[in-house]
Amino acid sequence: MTGAPPAAWCVVGRGADGRTALLELDAQGARRGEAEFEASQLVAEVARREAESSPRWVWSDTATWYPRLLAAGVTVSRGHDLRLVHVILRHAQRVTQPGPLRAASAWDVAIAPPAETPASGPTLFDLDSSTRPGGVPHDLAAAVAEFSRQREALAGAEQRGRLQLLVAAESAGALIAAELQAAGIPWDVDEHDRILREALGPRPPAGGIPARMLEAAASVRQALGDPQLSLDSPPRLLRALHRAGIDVPSTSQWELTRIEHPAIEPLLRYKKMSRLLTANGWAWIEEWVHEGRYRPVYVPGGVVTGRWASSGGGALQIPRQLRPVLRADPGWRLISADVAQLEPRVLAAMSGDRAMIAAGAGKDLYSGIVEAGVVATRQEAKFGMLGALYGGTTGDSARIVPRLRQRFPDAMALVDGAAAVGERGGTVTTWLGRSSPAPESAWIQAQTRANLPDAAPGEQEAARRAARDRGRFTRNFVVQGTAAEWALSWMAALRLALSRFPPVDAAARATPSGPVFARRAHLAFFLHDEVIVHAPAGQAEAAAAAIRDAADAAGRLLFPGSPVDFPLDLSITERSAEK
């Protein structure tokens, strides 16, 4: 073995006869070693190689392979998720020599299937169950072949360095998502129950309606003079409102709040309570919180822009009202951090717009826009910026965006250009290289038909509207997608830093989380531009510093030499605070 370079890559897959196989490659992709073993030996084989050389683990699908390792207490430092990378490379415009990669194949899975819970289902690599419905191939041979195609596609890509960063960040995200699920969010069920009782009244018998909701519903029915009315049916509710002389186009909150009528206050109260009960009530607790942890399923790459989605329990929609329910274990702390105005800052960095960079230098970008004399109030700056990023055409946006265009010409040219490309059916690409999907054939046909001489006015108008809709999507895609890349890079750097924190001794372990994450500071929550780290109290300050350092590192990694900074709002608490 002397002199031989260590394995740089280790591809894992299913072998023959239900066994598991792996193939070690060196940095040039040359084969260095192979092994095949019983599936039950996977954990030991991975742990040994990870300790020896920390290769980059290449596998079909992180959500299929990694939870089993985590459940056994094994983490890996680096990965390459063939499924996620395939999606990126197959659509990337910067991949100019795709070879066979762009042809339809078993790897072309449009939507990430939901992950299995490690605890559920049969044992380790029961072969049938390890193939997730609609999933990708898990055989070693298929993985090796796909990995080879991906390496070739990457080697010939434009802006290859950036695309490689994206591939690494996406794969790190897949590891993080599995680790977040394994760790779970420390969840104070008693506090949750207290908040529910305070808002709704005592818990009713199974399936019953809480007292405060019954009371509000009765007030609404009385005020509308309709004793049988069901408040849960928007069509019926709307008809009842109309009968009572309340002229609203829908039953949505913001329409109702403008109305003066005795039915409105209890109705809004009812809607609020109904939402809390059905989305995050006692049934939710029983389904999703076990042993003091909420373990959501994160879906990396679940959004076309590269943002994560979630599946099960609505992890990314936990109402602010329930934030106090996130509570650190005894002797531990929650370190919460979110980026101030991530998307505008990303836009400033991408475009190199000097005026916008200057406005954001320091702390609050929106205040900076006010101080630069562009608008009068912070609120105007915020709505104007959202209009610029989303393509707002009405109200304050229509008034303010032209001023932003004048003062921040480079930034606005970037998003306006992305919108123009989208409107004519083109593809846009994020900073690191994720490309937007091509328009659907129905969209293209509608545009084509609208251009024919005999097109009906209605067809033309519909086509123009569809074009503008797509323009708003591509306008936002470049910014939202690049912000997602920044956030992945942030988390990847943070994860690496936290993995070097010293484990705490057995007595100080957080309980009752799993065997790996009970021992040291770990990521506990992620929401687009926000992370929460769960750490022993004595390491909380160090964790906070790691979060800040990781944000700086992400900025330097994506935008080397750019003066744009990414300031954080950060707090160290025992209980997460409602904002």
Place this chain on the structure above:
DNA sequence: AGGTAGAGCGCG
């Protein structure tokens, strides 16, 4: 009975 579309509302 079972699948889907839309309304409505939570998050960024």
Place this chain on the structure above:
DNA sequence: AAAGCGCGCTCTACCT
């Protein structure tokens, strides 16, 4: 106040 982007979830209405 939303608006203009991206989601997931629950409920009802409506379809096959």
